[in-house]
Amino acid sequence: MGARWWICGVSSGRNLRSLAARLHPAVVLGLGKLLSTASSTPQVCVVGSGPAGFYTAQHLLKHHKQVQVDIYEKLPVPFGLVRFGVAPDHPEVKNVINSFTQTAHSDRCAFYGNITVGKDVTVEELQQAYHAVVLSYGAEDNRMLGISGEHLPGVYSARAFVGWYNGLPENQNLEPDLSSETAVILGQGNVALDVARILLTPPDLLRKTDITAHSLEAIAHSKVKRVWLVGRRGPLQVAFTIKELREMINLPGTKPLLRPGDFEGLRDVIKDVPRPRKRLTELMIKSALEKPYEREAARWVSATREWGLKFLRSPTEILPGVNGKQAVGIRLAVNRLEGSGESAVAVPTGEFENVECGLILSSIGYKSLPIAPSLPFDAKQGIIPNSMGRVHNVPGLYCSGWVKRGPTGVIITTMNDSFDTAQSVLDDLSSGVLDTSICKPGFPSLKEMLQHRGVHSVSFSDWEKINAAETAKGSEVGKPREKILDLQLMLQLARQ
Amino acid sequence: MAVSTAGVVRLLSACRTLTTCGPSLPAALRPGRGWRACWALGVGPSCHVPSRSVSSDDKVTVHFINRDGDRLTAEGKVGESLLDVVVNKNLDIDGFGACEGTLACSTCHLIFEDHVFEQLDPATDEEMDMLDLAYGLTETSRLGCQICLTKKMADMTVRVPEAVADARQTYDMGKNA
Numbered sequence: 001m002g003a004r005w006w007i008c009g010v011s012s013g014r015n016l017r018s019l020a021a022r023l024h025p026a027v028v029l030g031l032g033k034l035l036s037t038a039s040s041t042p043q044v045c046v047v048g049s050g051p052a053g054f055y056t057a058q059h060l061l062k063h064h065k066q067v068q069v070d071i072y073e074k075l076p077v078p079f080g081l082v083r084f085g086v087a088p089d090h091p092e093v094k095n096v097i098n099s100f101t102q103t104a105h106s107d108r109c110a111f112y113g114n115i116t117v118g119k120d121v122t123v124e125e126l127q128q129a130y131h132a133v134v135l136s137y138g139a140e141d142n143r144m145l146g147i148s149g150e151h152l153p154g155v156y157s158a159r160a161f162v163g164w165y166n167g168l169p170e171n172q173n174l175e176p177d178l179s180s181e182t183a184v185i186l187g188q189g190n191v192a193l194d195v196a197r198i199l200l201t202p203p204d205l206l207r208k209t210d211i212t213a214h215s216l217e218a219i220a221h222s223k224v225k226r227v228w229l230v231g232r233r234g235p236l237q238v239a240f241t242i243k244e245l246r247e248m249i250n251l252p253g254t255k256p257l258l259r260p261g262d263f264e265g266l267r268d269v270i271k272d273v274p275r276p277r278k279r280l281t282e283l284m285i286k287s288a289l290e291k292p293y294e295r296e297a298a299r300w301v302s303a304t305r306e307w308g309l310k311f312l313r314s315p316t317e318i319l320p321g322v323n324g325k326q327a328v329g330i331r332l333a334v335n336r337l338e339g340s341g342e343s344a345v346a347v348p349t350g351e352f353e354n355v356e357c358g359l360i361l362s363s364i365g366y367k368s369l370p371i372a373p374s375l376p377f378d379a380k381q382g383i384i385p386n387s388m389g390r391v392h393n394v395p396g397l398y399c400s401g402w403v404k405r406g407p408t409g410v411i412i413t414t415m416n417d418s419f420d421t422a423q424s425v426l427d428d429l430s431s432g433v434l435d436t437s438i439c440k441p442g443f444p445s446l447k448e449m450l451q452h453r454g455v456h457s458v459s460f461s462d463w464e465k466i467n468a469a470e471t472a473k474g475s476e477v478g479k480p481r482e483k484i485l486d487l488q489l490m491l492q493l494a495r496q
Numbered sequence: 497m498a499v500s501t502a503g504v505v506r507l508l509s510a511c512r513t514l515t516t517c518g519p520s521l522p523a524a525l526r527p528g529r530g531w532r533a534c535w536a537l538g539v540g541p542s543c544h545v546p547s548r549s550v551s552s553d554d555k556v557t558v559h560f561i562n563r564d565g566d567r568l569t570a571e572g573k574v575g576e577s578l579l580d581v582v583v584n585k586n587l588d589i590d591g592f593g594a595c596e597g598t599l600a601c602s603t604c605h606l607i608f609e610d611h612v613f614e615q616l617d618p619a620t621d622e623e624m625d626m627l628d629l630a631y632g633l634t635e636t637s638r639l640g641c642q643i644c645l646t647k648k649m650a651d652m653t654v655r656v657p658e659a660v661a662d663a664r665q666t667y668d669m670g671k672n673a
Contacts, residue, residue, distance in 0.1 A: 059590070092598030099594065243600075243625045276628035410629055412603055415591050416659045 039436035042067045042429050045130040047117045047371070048137035049073035050080020051414045052401020054100040056134050059422035061106050064429065070130070070443050071104070072121075073113045075169070076458040076490040077466060078104070080138060083483075084168045087194040088209035089201065091480065096411060104460045110443065113458035114491065118371040120455040121446060127396055129445045131434045132425050135384060135391070135399040136418070139366035139407040145186065149318025150362075153177060154327030158185065158195050158363030165198055165215040167483030172214075177326075178222035180358025184330050186315055187363030188231035189239035190410075193248055195361055196227045200254050200305045210474065210481045224359060226257075227307040232314040232346040234337055235262055235284055236269065241410065242280045248307060249287050255300035257308030258288035273341070284309075312336065313353065314346060318360060329356045366407035382406060389421025396434060398425055462494035469493050543577045543644030556645045559653040560606075562589055567653075574647060578640035578654065579604045589656055597641035599623065602630035604640035607655040613638070615648060632657035 044060055046053045049071050057069045077083065079097055086093045104111050115121060117137070126133045142159040144150065154177050163171030183199060185192045198206070203220035211219075231238060249256055263285045270281045292300060312335040319329035332353045335346035368384075370377035376385050376392055383406050384391055384399045391397040400421035401414050409417075428434045450457065466484060474481035484490050558581060560568040568588070572581035579593045582604070595601040599622050608616070613636040619627065623642050627633060637657070 055591070062590070090600065092595050092600035095596040095598060095600070096594050098596065241625075242628055243622070246621065246625060275633065279624065279628055411594060411601055412591075412629065412631070415594065415603065416631065419590060419659070 040439040042132070042434065042436050043130045043440040043442040044069045044132045044134065044425060045126050045442075046071045046134045046136055047123075047126070048080060048135070048401070048403075049078040049111065049113070050136065050138050050401065051082055051096065051100075051411055052136035052138065052404075052418045053080070053134075054078075054096075054103055055415045055418035056136055056400045056422045057109055058099070058103045059419045060425060061103065061108055063422070063426055066108075067429070068108050068110075068442055069106075070110045070112060072115050072117055072126075073111065074116045074137075076114045076463070076487065076494055078111055078113060078460070078463055084163060084166045086166075087162075087198060088166065088211040089197070089206065091209065093411065111458075111460035111463065112443065113463060113494075115450065115455055115457050120450060120453060123372050123375060123397070125446065125449075129440060129442055130396075131436055131438075131440045132396050132398060132428070134389075134421060134425065135371060135397070135403055136401045137368075137371060137403055139368040139382070139402040141367040141369050142362070143365045143367050145315055145362050145364065147315055147317055149320055149327060152318055152320055152327040153325065154180075154358050155318055155360045155362070158187065158191050158361045159366060161195055161361055162191065165211050165219070167212040167485050169485055169487050172212075172485040176218070177359060178218060178224055181223055182226045182228070182355070182357040183224045183359035183361065184355055184357045185227060185229045185361045185363050187239075187365070188229050188237075188309065189363060189365070190241055190244050191366075192229050192361075192363040193240045193244040195363060196229060196307050197244075197248055197251060199224050199227055200251060200307060202253050205252070208478060210479055210483060212483055212485065213477075225305050227305075228310050228355065228357075229307070230310045230313050230315070230332065232312070232335055233344055234311045235266060235309070236273070236277070236281060236341065237344060238280070238284075238309070239408075240280075242276070242283060245280065245283055249283070251307075252299070253303055254305045254307060255303040256287050257306050258284065259308075260288050262309070262311050263288040269340075310355075312346065314348065316352070319354065326358070327360055328358060329354055330360055366402065368403045368407065389417075389424045390428075456491070456495075458491070458494045465496055466490050466493045543580070544575045556647060556650045558645070558649060559651070560587060560589065561653060561655040563656050563658050572645045574645050576645050578606060578643045578645070581645070582640065592656075593641065599626055599639070599641070602626045602639065605630040605632075605637055605657055606640045606643070607632075607634050607657055608636045608638060609652060609654075610636060612649060612652045612654075616643060630657070631659050 042064065044067055046057050046069060053071050053073075057071055060067050060069050071078070079100060082094055082097055082100075103109055117123060117126065123133060123135075142157045149155065156174065156176055160171050160174055161176060162168075164174040164176065178199075185195055198211075198219065199222065203216065206216055206219065266281060266285055270278045273281070291297075310332075313332040314335055315330055316333045317331040318327045319331055320326065321328040332355060333348045334351040334353060336349050337344045338347050339345055368382045370379075375394065375397070377383075378385050384403055386392060386399050386404055389398045389400055389404060391399055398421050400418040404421065405417055425434070429436065467481075470481040470483055484493070554574045555571050556574060557569060557571050558578070560570070560582070562568055570581050570585040570587055572578075572584070576584070577597065579597050581587070582589060582592050591603050594603040597604070605627065616638060619638060619642065623639050626639060627637055630637060634657075640654075
């Protein structure tokens with residue numbers, strides 16, 4: 001392809017120009033020389049529009065007065081896991097969208113949706129067009145159980161289930177089988193609790209959320225009455241946080257099934273553990289061992305649904321029904337713990353337990369994937385090797401969010417680590433490690449090529465048309481929004 | 497797709513339309529500030545702002561020590577939350593109040609002076625739950641969205657905790673969140 005010339009802005013250009021207007025022509029000539037050596041507008045590209053991408057952009061724009069930040073997104077809609085991960089009954093967490101929207105409205109920020117980096121455009125091409133490229137594409141896969149029967153109908157990844165009730169286009173046709181009374185969730189993190197809560201929440205409460213209509217219908221007809229959350233280690237190693245546990249304990253129409261034996265003697269053990277673990281464990285102990293308050297006791301008596309924590313169990317096999325075509329149970333190996341605290345290891349005792357269940361959801365963690373074979377990737381940890389967000393051995397390439405540190409943490413974790421990465425970019429801009437005397441043209445240089453490849457990007461104002469359609473549809477039925485699941489319909493709305 | 501660097505540099509010197517790419521951003525639209533216009537009042541704290549017209553007696557001056565050590569001073573009305581003060585006065589604290597005062601994050605974490613802390617109403621379980629996830633938690637930590645200004649707080653100084661990479665890696669419970 002022939003070389004093209006791009007007109008580049010000069011950081012200090014505007015001030016110099018206005019100064020030049022008031023100066024003697026000879027001085028202006030001198031300024032012109034200065035202009036030619038001044039640095040160009042730093043062009044930064046962020047891959048992924050979830051919290052990591054937006055917080056990275058936010059920090060860059062706030063602390064650098066010239067930088068242009070372009071956010072690329074695979075889907076036509078922004079916000080990643082804020083839209084597709086955060087549970088529909090947690091609308092307050094989604095308030096971060098307001099600040100992300102403000103960022104996107106900045107004159108120096110652009111959103112390019114419907115572009116898959118690694119397929120529609122390569123990272124190398126982005127690096128040619130931008131001074132810095134920040135990979136914030138998250139963790140798009142999930143860890144597998146690696147046991148027989150994992151692919152039987154009735155077994156789903158929690159990730160796909162979450163995508164299904166949150167309107168992720170690729171999961172819209174999941175149609176999970178909710179016809180059995182018992183569900184087993186493998187994992188004891190916040191995603192596991194989210195899934196349990198969505199399965200057990202009275203449908204009338206979900207009706208007021210932005211849960212997708214078809215999932216709500218399926219959940220309203222669900223036969224699931226009992227949910228077990230299974231962990232390979234003990235109560236001191238659960239990964240969920242206390243807010244989510246408290247919600248579960250207070251969930252209308254349900255009662256907790258906590259085996260007193262699992263919690264006896266723990267009070268002494270937690271005396272010296274850090275406060276979050278201590279309070280979390282105390283809440284479990286209180287619910288398992290203490291007599292409930294009157295109101296709580298009354299709720300438990302009238303409860304029609306229940307949930308419980310099963311500790312020291314590792315799945316070994318999904319048990320198929322007589323036709324071999326459907327999961328009807330799960331075989332769990334009984335473990336004991338070696339060591340203590342966060343580093344305790346589960347060791348099989350040789351005993352087993354079978355649990356009858358027709359719905360099995362594996363929630364043992366998300367997993368990042370490499371975006372290009374040529375880029376460094378630590379497959380074991382599922383992250384891009386980096387120091388403070390600087391990708392090892394690839395100058396100008398950075399990462400933030402889950403792909404940088406692994407799929408853990410709440411929103412503040414991602415916020416802080418994205419600010420750190422953005423700061424690394426800013427430091428490299430000011431130190432000259434990122435050479436802005438070389439003009440990089442940014443998106444304009446890629447536009448034609450993308451069109452040639454049949455890729456049509458969706459801008460932030462295009463997204464706002466989709467957003468308006470979704471909120472209008474939701475308000476008809478008293479929901480904050482009804483998410484559009486069909487990519488073609490999204491694109492059609494964007495083009496209107 | 498190759499962009500001719502030499503060509504671009506040449507063009508740069510002759511460039512007349514300097515704002516063709518990378519226009520500058522009006523101060524009012526700077527991210528992290530303007531969004532606060534979206535702030536929805538009344539979603540979080542149980543603070544009560546007197547409805548009668550506010551006299552100077554109902555105002556309290558508070559000081560914030562920002563992450564970089566900068567001192568920010570602002571005046572708030574009795575009954576407003578500290579998050580309200582930060583939002584209304586556009587105080588420049590990165591990432592403050594992400595969930596907009598709905599007790600769903602810990603980004604408005606503030607550290608109080610002992611004598612002020614002792615006089616605060618006790619934290620609810622829900623506030624404590626969020627504080628558990630805060631970085632740099634101290635014995636006198638609270639969430640700014642839950643603390644309502646009183647006259648007794650006049651001239652108090654609260655500190656924005658520094659987000660330290662090491663501290664946040666030592667304890668990470670929010671697995672899979």
